[in-house]
Every structure is written in structure tokens, then in C-alpha cells.
Amino acid sequence: MFRHVVLFTWAEGATDEQKAAVATELGKLPEIITEMRAYAVGADAGVNPGNHEFAVVADFDSLDDYLVYRDHPAHQAVIAEHIKPILASRAAVQYAF
Structure with missing residues (x-):
């Protein structure tokens, strides 16, 4: 198995609607890209500062x-149209497990 993990921080001024659109559009991908075995997306729970x-x-x-x-x-297309316009920073890692 191979895992891909990405973390985003949004730019100042990113609207709630823009953030929701990212989740919505990413959520459509498992129906389109059948190579995915598991897929989860979500906003930080706000428990720890600095996340x-x-x-x-x-x-x-x-x-x-x-x-x-x-x-x-x-x-x-999701990256270009919905993520990059509101992205402040990104961190990612891929690993086998």
C-alpha cells in the first residue's frame, strides 16, 4: 500500500465558501479516479494551535x-481552480506501508 498525506494552510482572506469548495471538489475524486483505495479529507478540528x-x-x-x-x-483541475487560489502553505509526504 502507498499513502499520500497533504496539509494545507489557507491564505488570509480565503472565504468559507472557497474552503468548502475545496472539500466538495476533492470529495468527488474517488468516483472519478478508481485507483484510490481510501480517501479522507477534512478541516482541522481546531484543538491545537499552529496546525x-x-x-x-x-x-x-x-x-x-x-x-x-x-x-x-x-x-x-481541483488544484488549479480551487486550492492554489487560496493556498498559503502546503506540506506533503508519501510513504509505503
Whole structure:
């Protein structure tokens, strides 16, 4: 199995509607990109100060399946149209498990 984890912090001025659109659009991807085995997205619970504001965790059977997701036009469109316009910072890691 191969896991992809991404953490986002939104830019100052990002609206609640823009943030909700990120979650909505990312949530559509499992129906489009069948290589995903598990997929979870969500806003930080606000328990600890200094956390990133949003997380994505995606599991795949293999690195090759992750690469399909990474490069898929639907995924790239969500990044370009919804994430990048409100992104302040991003952290990511991929690992086998």
C-alpha cells in the first residue's frame, strides 16, 4: 500500500465558501479516479494551535496508482481552480506501508 498525506494552510482572506469548495471538489475524486483505495479529507478540528487548516489522506495499492491520481486531469483541475487560489502553505509526504 502507498499513502499520500497533504496539509494545507489557507491564505488570509480565503472565504468559507472557497474552503468548502475545496472539500466538495476533492470529495468527488474517488468516483472519478478508481485507483484510490481510501480517501479522507477534512478541516482541522481546531484543538491545537499552529496546525495546518486542512488535510487530505489518500491510500493506493501501489506507487503507480498514486501517480495516476497525482497526474489525473480531474485532480489537477481541483488544484488549479480551487486550492492554489487560496493556498498559503502546503506540506506533503508519501510513504509505503
